[in-house]
Amino acid sequence: MSFELTIGRADCQSNTDKSALRRLGRQRKIESVRSDSDRAPKAFVDDAGQETNCQTIELTCASLATGMKCLPASKVIQANGNVLHDWHAEILAIRGFNRWILEECASLTQQGKKAEGEWIDWTNGDIHDGQAPDSASPQPPFKLKSDVQIHMFCSQAPCGDASMELTMASQQDATPWTHAAPSSTPEDMIGRGHFDRLGVVRRKPARPDAPVTMSKSCSDKLALKQVTGLLNGTVAKLVRVDGCYLRTLVMPDSETVDDAVKRAFGIDGRMKALRAWEGSQSGYGFRPFEVKTTRRKFAYSAQGAEAGGSNLSALYTPRRQEILVNGVLQGRKQYDPRGASSASRRGLWRLALEVAVMVGTPAIMKTFSQPTYALVKEDANHAREKAKQLAWDKALMGWKRNERDDAWSVDEA
Amino acid sequence: MIGSLVRRSSGPSPRREEVVLSKTLKSTTPAVQHHGVADIMSSHLHEPHPDEIADCVLDKFDALAQKFKPRTLADGRREWSPLAGIVLSRRKCRLS
Numbered sequence: 001m002s003f004e005l006t007i008g009r010a011d012c013q014s015n016t017d018k019s020a021l022r023r024l025g026r027q028r029k030i031e032s033v034r035s036d037s038d039r040a041p042k043a044f045v046d047d048a049g050q051e052t053n054c055q056t057i058e059l060t061c062a063s064l065a066t067g068m069k070c071l072p073a074s075k076v077i078q079a080n081g082n083v084l085h086d087w088h089a090e091i092l093a094i095r096g097f098n099r100w101i102l103e104e105c106a107s108l109t110q111q112g113k114k115a116e117g118e119w120i121d122w123t124n125g126d127i128h129d130g131q132a133p134d135s136a137s138p139q140p141p142f143k144l145k146s147d148v149q150i151h152m153f154c155s156q157a158p159c160g161d162a163s164m165e166l167t168m169a170s171q172q173d174a175t176p177w178t179h180a181a182p183s184s185t186p187e188d189m190i191g192r193g194h195f196d197r198l199g200v201v202r203r204k205p206a207r208p209d210a211p212v213t214m215s216k217s218c219s220d221k222l223a224l225k226q227v228t229g230l231l232n233g234t235v236a237k238l239v240r241v242d243g244c245y246l247r248t249l250v251m252p253d254s255e256t257v258d259d260a261v262k263r264a265f266g267i268d269g270r271m272k273a274l275r276a277w278e279g280s281q282s283g284y285g286f287r288p289f290e291v292k293t294t295r296r297k298f299a300y301s302a303q304g305a306e307a308g309g310s311n312l313s314a315l316y317t318p319r320r321q322e323i324l325v326n327g328v329l330q331g332r333k334q335y336d337p338r339g340a341s342s343a344s345r346r347g348l349w350r351l352a353l354e355v356a357v358m359v360g361t362p363a364i365m366k367t368f369s370q371p372t373y374a375l376v377k378e379d380a381n382h383a384r385e386k387a388k389q390l391a392w393d394k395a396l397m398g399w400k401r402n403e404r405d406d407a408w409s410v411d412e413a
Numbered sequence: 414m415i416g417s418l419v420r421r422s423s424g425p426s427p428r429r430e431e432v433v434l435s436k437t438l439k440s441t442t443p444a445v446q447h448h449g450v451a452d453i454m455s456s457h458l459h460e461p462h463p464d465e466i467a468d469c470v471l472d473k474f475d476a477l478a479q480k481f482k483p484r485t486l487a488d489g490r491r492e493w494s495p496l497a498g499i500v501l502s503r504r505k506c507r508l509s
């Protein structure tokens with residue numbers, strides 16, 4: 001007996017033209033790896049104990065984003081949950097993933113508690129890590145299906161620590177930029193300059209004349225996702241976090257400096273102290289991703305582009321697409337509530353509330369019915385806050401929170 | 414496997430996996446092979462090649478309408494942007 005191994009991307013084929021599909025060899029077939037009928041496996045057994053042929057990998061793009069800006073610290077207070085704080089591509093793609101997963105939950109909820117989702121399952125009160133269901137702090141009603149793994153592709157090295165060597169090499173004058181120099185207190189986060197300091201938490205880079213942002217670099221945020229998983233605090237109340245950690249980060253070969261990546265993300269780098277942490281009962285733990293490289297190029301990368309960076313930011317999920325400018329929908333003024341992205345704080349809270357009401361678990365409904373976003377966050381995630389604090393104390397020292405944007409309610413326009 | 418190791422891709426994606434699989438299969442004894450193969454298959458099948466992950470995002474972006482993409486200015490100069498995407502992988506099973 002022989003069997004075939006194919007690597008396919010059913011979802012990714014749907015919108016692409018056939019010639020490109022052939023050119024890129026998307027539906028690849030690996031020739032039969034053996035032909036000895038006595039020794040080859042006859043079938044695989046799936047979760048339900050049924051014999052299957054499971055030789056195909058299916059890849060699905062759940063979210064993608066472009067973008068390269070963030071909100072100055074002085075403007076965050078006006079955002080009211082409507083304006084994104086940080087729309088660097090990596091961060092917006094993760095927000096998009098959160099939106100997508102919530103929409104999958106909404107869809108499954110509409111089908112009823114006996115239904116099976118394509119990507120999401122009901123947890124049905126699974127007892128998790130020996131912890132009994134608790135009505136005051138109930139298990140999330142949903143989980144990503146257990147056979148799904150999550151990967152991320154970035155067309156550039158993430159800003160911050162993982163790309164410091166590249167930043168240094170690209171300087172005509174190696175003198176570090178001097179704007180917003182750190183004070184003597186270690187709590188002050190540095191921006192792009194100060195090349196002598198590696199492995200530290202940084203603010204997002206900006207032009208020397210730009211107002212200061214308190215958004216942390218993508219390297220720092222991705223490093224923290226190794227502790228919190230990809231779900232944000234709102235979504236983590238509804239979906240189990242332990243199935244939503246990033247397994248692979250794919251970066252361009254030309255932009256991957258091994259030492260930088262190991263330092264920024266690796267188990268022997270600045271995250272080292274977290275190896276000793278055995279994780280929390282709520283499913284949080286230190287789950288480092290593996291960095292892999294590709295030589296694939298993005299057609300709109302900075303290399304060879306004569307004009308500047310685009311002010312347009314695209315957000316795509318299989319259920320929704322948006323074009324954003326300055327952190328809100330294109331065509332809306334920046335603080336107009338009608339301009340809020342579906343992946344904004346307000347957009348996610350609103351949908352999470354709808355899902356919680358449909359599911360009907362009293363404690364979860366109560367969380368999302370709190371009068372302000374601050375109270376929702378406080379109510380939602382003690383375990384998450386503990387995990388983040390541990391990461392800040394042990395690994396990502398100097399992480400300073402942004403200005404608050406949480407004193408608003410879900411319904412205020 | 415998971416950790417600080419940086420894996421660099423080289424050459425066309427599936428062939429590398431194929432070579433590894435073939436070697437592994439041939440060096441495994443029949444007595445333990447069924448489980449051995451299942452484990453090997455499982456680990457390999459759950460690890461898509463980085464080029465495939467990149468292609469999944471790049472192709473999806475390519476398929477978007479032009480209005481989602483950085484613009485080319487009237488004088489022909491091109492704008493740029495970083496791109497990032499989340500890709501889900503899973504084994505696709507066909508009933509035997």
